[in-house]
Each structure stands twice: as C-alpha cells, then as structure tokens.
Amino acid sequence: MQSFEDNDALNQLDSAAFKFKHKLLGHPSLSLENLANVLPELPEGRVEYSKGLLNINDDFETTFRDQRKKFSLEDTIENIRTSNSYIMVNHPDVHPSFAPIKRQLIEDVEKIMHRLGVGKEAIDPRLFLFIASPNSITPFHIDRYSNFLMQFRGSKHVSVFPQWDERAVTAAHHEAYMAYANTKLPFNDEIDALGTKFEFKPGEAIHIPFLAGHHVRNGSDDVSISMAIFFNTEQNNAWRKALRFNGVARKALNKVGLKPAPIGRQAWRDKAKAMGWDAYNKVRSIQTRNQNIFSIGLSMMASF
Numbered sequence: 001m002q003s004f005e006d007n008d009a010l011n012q013l014d015s016a017a018f019k020f021k022h023k024l025l026g027h028p029s030l031s032l033e034n035l036a037n038v039l040p041e042l043p044e045g046r047v048e049y050s051k052g053l054l055n056i057n058d059d060f061e062t063t064f065r066d067q068r069k070k071f072s073l074e075d076t077i078e079n080i081r082t083s084n085s086y087i088m089v090n091h092p093d094v095h096p097s098f099a100p101i102k103r104q105l106i107e108d109v110e111k112i113m114h115r116l117g118v119g120k121e122a123i124d125p126r127l128f129l130f131i132a133s134p135n136s137i138t139p140f141h142i143d144r145y146s147n148f149l150m151q152f153r154g155s156k157h158v159s160v161f162p163q164w165d166e167r168a169v170t171a172a173h174h175e176a177y178m179a180y181a182n183t184k185l186p187f188n189d190e191i192d193a194l195g196t197k198f199e200f201k202p203g204e205a206i207h208i209p210f211l212a213g214h215h216v217r218n219g220s221d222d223v224s225i226s227m228a229i230f231f232n233t234e235q236n237n238a239w240r241k242a243l244r245f246n247g248v249a250r251k252a253l254n255k256v257g258l259k260p261a262p263i264g265r266q267a268w269r270d271k272a273k274a275m276g277w278d279a280y281n282k283v284r285s286i287q288t289r290n291q292n293i294f295s296i297g298l299s300m301m302a303s304f
C-alpha cells in the first residue's frame with residue numbers, strides 16, 4: 001500500500017476502531033505554509049472555522065453553521081498557535097495540490113474494501129482537514145462516512161465509541177442524524193467511559209467506523225494538523241437506508257408502544273430494510289396519497 005502500512009487490524013473496517021501507521025508524514029501538501037496558501041484559494045463553503053474553544057458537548061455541525069463568515073480565514077491561520085481557533089476544510093481535493101494524495105489514498109481504501117468484500121469502489125470519497133490550536137476540542141459527534149484519520153503535526157487524544165452501542169448513541173439519534181433532523185447528541189461522563197481512548201501522534205492513523213461516535217482533544221504542545229479520508233461502502237449505504245427506514249417506522253410504532261428492531265445486528269434484516277427504504281421512496285415519489293397505508297406496512301416490517 002502506498003499511504004497505509006498494511007496490517008491485520010485493517011480487516012476490522014467498520015466493525016471496530018483501531019490505530020495503525022500511515023506513510024504520508026512530511027508530505028508537502030500538509031505543511032502549514034502550503035495550507036496557508038491553498039486554503040484561501042478554495043471555493044467558498046469549503047473552509048469552515050470557529051474561534052474560541054469548543055465544548056465536548058457542543059453540537060459540532062451547527063457550531064460551524066453558526067460561526068461561518070464571522071472571522072477572516074487569513075487571520076485565523078496566521079494566529080492559530082495562540083488564537084484558540086479551529087479550521088475544518090471539507091474537500092480540499094478540489095485544489096490541484098491535493099488531487100494526487102487523494103488518488104493514492106483511495107487506492108489503499110479500495111484494496112481494503114476488496115479484501116473484505118464490501119464493494120470494489122469507495123463511494124463518494126472526500127478528504128477533510130482539521131487544523132486546530134493547542135487544547136482545541138472537537139465535540140462528541142458522528143459522521144455519515146467511514147473514516148481513516150491521519151495525524152501530521154501535534155498530538156491528540158481521540159476517543160471512539162462502539163457504533164451500535166445504544167448507551168453511547170441511541171438508535172433514534174442515529175436515525176435523526178441520517179435524516180439531518182437533529183445533530184445534537186447527549187454526552188456525559190458515563191457515556192465517555194464507553195469510549196476507546198487513543199493517544200495520537202504524527203505518522204499514526206485511526207480508523208473511525210461508520211456512525212461511531214467520537215471526540216478529540218488536541219495536546220497543549222503544538223498546532224494540530226490532521227487529514228481524514230471519508231468514504232462509503234455498499235454496506236454503509238445499506239445501513240444508511242435501513243436507518244432511514246427505521247426512522248419513519250419508529251414514529252408509527254411509537255403510537256402502539258413498539259420499537260423497530262435495531263440495525264447492525266443482522267445483515268439480512270438490514271438489507272431487507274434498505275430495500276424497504278428504496279421501495280418507500282419509489283412509492284412516495286409516485287403517489288403521496290397512499291403513503292400512510294404504506295407507512296403502516298413498513299412499520300410492521302420494521303418491528304421484526
């Protein structure tokens with residue numbers, strides 16, 4: 001592999017969090033100097049930043065929505081050593097200096113996927129950059145992708161939570177996240193105790209499984225630069241649809257005191273629900289009139 005050091009741990013893709021080594025340390029695209037040149041050239045909306053340290057139980061997605069445009073990017077990069085700032089770049093690979101590194105990462109991801117039989121191609125792969133002041137916090141959140149996070153500069157503490165453990169993130173919260181309805185997750189010390197804690201240094205990478213909760217605290221010694229490759233697999237897409245299916249069913253089942261059976265336990269059931277979601281959407285687009293009847297049928301199926 002060109003970007004990752006191969007290791008048996010990689011076979012735990014989307015079933016457990018693990019740490020391994022990447023080979024991209026020292027890549028010129030990731031130097032703070034190059035980032036300071038490239039970031040201002042990216043199209044608007046790719047670079048999101050916030051000033052002031054975040055709290056571990058902040059709503060990560062709305063924090064960025066709220067803070068957008070309040071601060072100048074140039075000033076933020078210039079002062080990041082001391083300014084308690086946080087920059088997230090969504091899709092820096094639209095800039096030519098990131099295209100080769102992205103291609104190389106996708107090749108490795110696809111080798112792992114192929115080995116595990118979870119699809120041939122990485123679906124919707126995209127890079128993310130996280131550049132943050134010492135002591136910055138990335139609040140507890142989940143992402144709608146599988147993820148390999150790589151560290152380039154500074155140190156971090158990364159906590160990752162078991163993805164289907166309802167004590168960490170409830171099924172209803174997963175469903176709301178998938179529907180972009182509510183991205184605020186409850187968090188407290190009891191939940192925190194469920195996480196696997198990783199000390200993260202330059203040259204290391206961590207796999208964060210699809211939908212696994214996580215939070216990050218930067219070390220106090222230096223600015224932190226990390227890059228992630230986010231991607232989906234056919235299995236993730238089936239889970240995504242099955243969760244949307246359960247989300248619709250949950251509302252109807254609640255009325256009669258029932259709950260949909262959980263996702264992530266039985267592959268056949270998840271697949272059936274994913275197909276149910278496709279069928280639901282087809283009917284919904286043709287005829288909203290029969291939607292209620294269809295919802296009742298769907299809810300009955302969801303409880304099995």
Ligand SMILES: O=C(O)CCC(=O)C(=O)O
Nearest residue numbers: 130138143149216226228
């Ligand atoms: O490193 C960080 O600050 C955030 C990482 C993260 O949330 C991710 O890679 O999904």
Ligand SMILES: [Fe+2]
Nearest residue numbers: 141142143214
């Ligand atoms: Fe994340």
